[in-house]
Amino acid sequence: MRPRPSIRVQMKPISPKFVTFEGIDGCGKSTLIDELASWLDRTRVPYVKTREPGGTSLGEKIRGLLLDPAHRGMNRQTEVLLYTASRAQLVAEIILPALKSGAWVLADRYIDATLAYQGYGRELDPDPLRRLQHWATQALVPDKTVLLDCGIDTAAARMSARNHRPDRIEMEERAFHERVKAGYLDLASLDPGRFIVLDAEKPLPEVIADFRAAFREIVPAP
Numbered sequence: 001m002r003p004r005p006s007i008r009v010q011m012k013p014i015s016p017k018f019v020t021f022e023g024i025d026g027c028g029k030s031t032l033i034d035e036l037a038s039w040l041d042r043t044r045v046p047y048v049k050t051r052e053p054g055g056t057s058l059g060e061k062i063r064g065l066l067l068d069p070a071h072r073g074m075n076r077q078t079e080v081l082l083y084t085a086s087r088a089q090l091v092a093e094i095i096l097p098a099l100k101s102g103a104w105v106l107a108d109r110y111i112d113a114t115l116a117y118q119g120y121g122r123e124l125d126p127d128p129l130r131r132l133q134h135w136a137t138q139a140l141v142p143d144k145t146v147l148l149d150c151g152i153d154t155a156a157a158r159m160s161a162r163n164h165r166p167d168r169i170e171m172e173e174r175a176f177h178e179r180v181k182a183g184y185l186d187l188a189s190l191d192p193g194r195f196i197v198l199d200a201e202k203p204l205p206e207v208i209a210d211f212r213a214a215f216r217e218i219v220p221a222p
Ligand SMILES: Nc1ncnc2c1ncn2[C@@H]1O[C@H](COP(=O)(O)OP(=O)(O)OP(=O)(O)O)[C@@H](O)[C@H]1O
Pocket: 024, 025, 026, 027, 028, 029, 030, 031, 032, 158, 159, 162, 200, 201, 202, 203, 204, 205, 207
């Protein structure tokens, strides 16, 4: 008797994705996060949006401390510890449970922000920063990081067009923001498999088209 053919159903597992968005202030992160969120809505993929600093009740209180221009004299190490405390809480309370439940996480800033702003911007030694991030985040690394590369003048013009009041970090001198921008590009060049660098100087429809092309293989089909 001939053996009955076995039917094998090939199920391609869709693993949840942790996607972070980075860049200088006003580069267009929130706009692209909303774009990916509506894409995931259409494909019925569950997701959670987060932001840093903040994203939890504790983290939002830390955000208030960090961004308040009244704290202009904040010590650099204190600044690192506050950003990292907010992140540790966010990972434990929101990000890890979301990924475990099968949801994607779309994060407005993560570890790379500390490396760019405090490492390059504040000129702190990156090695202890990296070790601290590894410990505080339970070694959770994003699957993909979208870096919106944008000129400082362009980003500033976009922020003032929406009547945004500058926070403590945005009030830093131009040289600080130049170091942050260059730092982000440096970080991207060190990890090209994770980073997707988009030219955020382009008009928004073009940035969105570039983003969609980069994520076509990553977002599951509806
Ligand atoms: N490529 C673009 N061209 C023109 N305007 C843009 C572009 N991308 C975003 N914008 C506009 O620039 C402003 C800032 O964008 P958005 O809020 O997305 O930036 P962000 O990086 O999230 O800012 P922040 O760092 O302050 O949170 C918004 O008004 C947005 O509509």
